[in-house]
Amino acid sequence: xxxxxxxxxxxxxxxxxxxxxxxxxxxxxxxxxxxxxxxxxxxxxxxxxxxxxxxxxxxxxxxxxxxxxxxxxxxxxxxxxxxxxxxxxxxxxxxxxxxxxxxxxxxxxxxxxxxxxxxxxxxxxxxxxxxxxxxxxxxxxxxxxxxxxxxxxxxxxxxxxxxxxxxxxxxxxxxxxxxxxxxxxxxxxxxxxxxxxxxxxxxxxxxxxxxxxxxxxxxxxxxxxxxxxxxxxxxxxxx
Amino acid sequence: xxxxxxxxxxxxxxxxxxxxxxxxxxxxxxxxxxxxxxxxxxxxxxxxxxxxxxxxxxxxxxxxxxxxxxxxxxxxxxxxxxxxxxxxxxxxxxxxxxxxxxxxxxxxxxxxxxxxxxxxxxxxxxxxxxxxxxxxxxxxxxxxxxxxxxxxxxxxxxxxxxxxxxxxxxxxxxxxxxxxxxxxxxxxxxxxxxxxxxx
Numbered sequence: 001x002x003x004x005x006x007x008x009x010x011x012x013x014x015x016x017x018x019x020x021x022x023x024x025x026x027x028x029x030x031x032x033x034x035x036x037x038x039x040x041x042x043x044x045x046x047x048x049x050x051x052x053x054x055x056x057x058x059x060x061x062x063x064x065x066x067x068x069x070x071x072x073x074x075x076x077x078x079x080x081x082x083x084x085x086x087x088x089x090x091x092x093x094x095x096x097x098x099x100x101x102x103x104x105x106x107x108x109x110x111x112x113x114x115x116x117x118x119x120x121x122x123x124x125x126x127x128x129x130x131x132x133x134x135x136x137x138x139x140x141x142x143x144x145x146x147x148x149x150x151x152x153x154x155x156x157x158x159x160x161x162x163x164x165x166x167x168x169x170x171x172x173x174x175x176x177x178x179x180x181x182x183x184x185x186x187x188x189x190x191x192x193x194x195x196x197x198x199x200x201x202x203x204x205x206x207x208x209x210x211x212x213x214x215x216x217x218x219x220x221x222x223x224x225x226x227x228x229x230x231x232x233x234x235x236x237x238x239x
Numbered sequence: 240x241x242x243x244x245x246x247x248x249x250x251x252x253x254x255x256x257x258x259x260x261x262x263x264x265x266x267x268x269x270x271x272x273x274x275x276x277x278x279x280x281x282x283x284x285x286x287x288x289x290x291x292x293x294x295x296x297x298x299x300x301x302x303x304x305x306x307x308x309x310x311x312x313x314x315x316x317x318x319x320x321x322x323x324x325x326x327x328x329x330x331x332x333x334x335x336x337x338x339x340x341x342x343x344x345x346x347x348x349x350x351x352x353x354x355x356x357x358x359x360x361x362x363x364x365x366x367x368x369x370x371x372x373x374x375x376x377x378x379x380x381x382x383x384x385x386x387x388x389x390x391x392x393x394x395x396x397x398x399x400x401x402x403x404x405x406x407x408x409x410x411x412x413x414x415x416x417x418x419x420x421x422x423x424x425x426x427x428x429x430x431x432x433x434x435x436x437x438x
Contacts, residue, residue, distance in 0.1 A: 001268055063243060063270055066280035112423055118438050119419045174413070181416030188410065189423055222283060 003057050003064065006039040006049060013038070017060045019208060022092070026084040027052055051077050059215050070219075071227045075146040078224050079139050085216050086131050093209045094124060100202040107195035116182070116190065123178040130175055134220075138168035142228055149231050156235060165228040176217065179210055240312070241287040242352060244269040247278070247302075248294040248318060253337070257292060257318075257344075264345050265352050275301050285310035290351050295319045295334065314351055367408060372426060374401045378414060379421035379437060 004013055010033035013020060024030075027047050042049035051073050057064055101120060105113040141163060147153075148160055155161070183206055186199070244261055246269050248254050254271045261269050272278065275297050282305075289307060293299050295317040302315060317334035327334055335347055367375065370391075377387045384402070388395045411417055415438045421427050422434050429437075 001270060061270075063281050063284055065283040067282065068279075115419055115422050115434055115438070118435050119415060122415055122438055177412040178416065181411045181413050181419075184410045185416060185419055185423070189420060191423075218283075 001061055003061070004038060004053060006037065006042075006053070008038050009033070010036050010038065010041055013056065019211060020056055020059060022088055022212065023056060023059055026081060026088060027055075048073075048077060051081075055081065055219075058218070065218070065222070067222060067226075070223045071230070073223075075142050075224070075227065078219065078227075079142060082216065082219060082224070083135070083139065085212070086135065089127075089131070089209075089213070089216075093205075093212065094127075097202070097205050097209060100198065100205055103198040104194045104202050107198050108193045110191065110193040112190060113194060116186065119178075119182060119185070123175070123182060126178065127175050133168070138165065141165070141168060142224065145228065145231060145235075149235060160235075164232055165225055176213070179206070179213065182206070183210070242267070242290065243284060243287050244290045244292065244348075245272060245278070245281070246270070246292045247272045247275055247297060248292075249273050249297075250294075253294075253318070260341055260344055261348070264341070265348065267352065275299075278302065278305055278307065282306055288312045288351070289314070290348065291315045292318055295323065316347065367405060371401055371405050371408075374398065375405060375417055375421050376426050378402070379418040379427050381414075381437070 004016075010024075010029075014024075014031075014033075028045055029041055029047075033041070036044075038053065039049060041047070042052055050069075054066070054070055054073070058070070098120075101117060105117055141160075142165065144157075145160055148156060183203065186203065192199070244267055246254055246257050248257075251273075254273075258269050258271060261267055269292075270281070275293070284307060289311045291302060291313065293302055293315060299315065299317065303313075305313075307313060315333070319334050319336045321336060321338045323336075330343075330346070332347060332350075335343055373391060374387060377390060382390070384395050384398045388398045391398075405417070406412055409417075409420060411420055418437050422429055422437070427437075
């Protein structure tokens with residue numbers, strides 16, 4: 001598989017992987033590309049092209065993950081993208097998943113589907129809590145830390161000195177596990193007493209969401225967190 | 240285990256040629272790299288079986304020392320030019336020549352790609368033993384490993400090992416997931432209690 005580069009036509013990118021569509025939207029890019037290349041669109045929309053390419057390439061090719069390059073992007077850029085993904089999850093992915101799940105539940109007379117719904121709600125609750133924690137605690141901390149670092153503020157403000165990113169960013173494993181289990185229980189163990197077509201639609205959406213979420217978690221765990229740890233180290237050694 | 244085929248060769252013609260031969264034979268998409276240094280962009284791969292097809296002219300010392308070998312099982316196969324002296328035995332499993340036939344590549348890669356699917360078949364049995372069912376029930380009721388150990392008169396270590404086997408057999412990792420499994424399979428009686436409070 002080849003990587004997308006600045007000369008790749010935007011249309012090629014979508015044909016190569018239509019799951020990139022929501023990713024494009026997060027950069028403020030809409031369709032109607034004509035013959036425009038990645039370079040054209042990024043220039044037009046004032047998007048950091050290298051960051052855009054890094055995000056679409058790592059999303060499209062799961063094996064490709066140039067950690068050093070990725071960590072060189074500014075925290076603001078990374079957090080801005082992560083926040084837009086959060087918004088997408090909250091306003092789009094989750095509500096859609098719920099509508100589809102409700103259709104499956106209503107198509108069955110079995111109580112088992114209610115159990116699945118309860119499990120989903122439990123999963124969602126945890127995910128929302130996780131997102132809220134990042135939005136309200138982790139991200140503001142990182143942005144503040146970046147500012148302190150850039151302006152070389154000394155001594156460190158207390159709320160920075162007393163914390164570290166590891167106290168905020170908990171591992172994603174718990175949340176991810178539930179999503180994985182949800183899929184697996186339906187595919188492997190749930191008696192198919194529901195409308196198959198509705199269930200397929202629900203699962204399609206769930207697979208897509210899982211993929212999106214995995215990519216998102218990887219950006220947080222493998223790019224943002226290591227980057228912040230480096231800054232923290234440097235600040236602490238400097239003081 | 241996931242399988243990754245990575246082709247490292249500076250010639251695009253050879254890269255693309257091998258790529259399409261492998262795609263044809265095994266329906267497997269390879270990753271194409273020009274230099275060994277580009278491997279650094281793939282260091283997050285872990286728990287996979289990686290088959291590296293590398294130009295014999297390149298520094299393959301560096302490849303055998305790649306950090307990828309720590310987290311993956313690595314097989315390195317050298318791509319040799321026609322002009323290179325035959326240092327290996329006929330049909331060895333460590334290299335092939337550009338003049339070799341497609342069937343030679345098939346013979347070389349087939350064992351590496353086949354062995355994988357056998358492994359996954361072995362672990363697919365999802366039948367729990369009676370003891371494991373006992374453990375699932377107690378987990379579903381929210382008991383800790385220590386409580387389960389006391390109730391079943393076994394050591395915590397044994398409980399942990401049961402739980403590991405259960406997760407592997409069922410493909411369910413979270414506690415609430417196991418609870419859902421227990422309810423769906425009528426392992427616990429939900430007539431007297433609200434399933435919602437358990438999950």
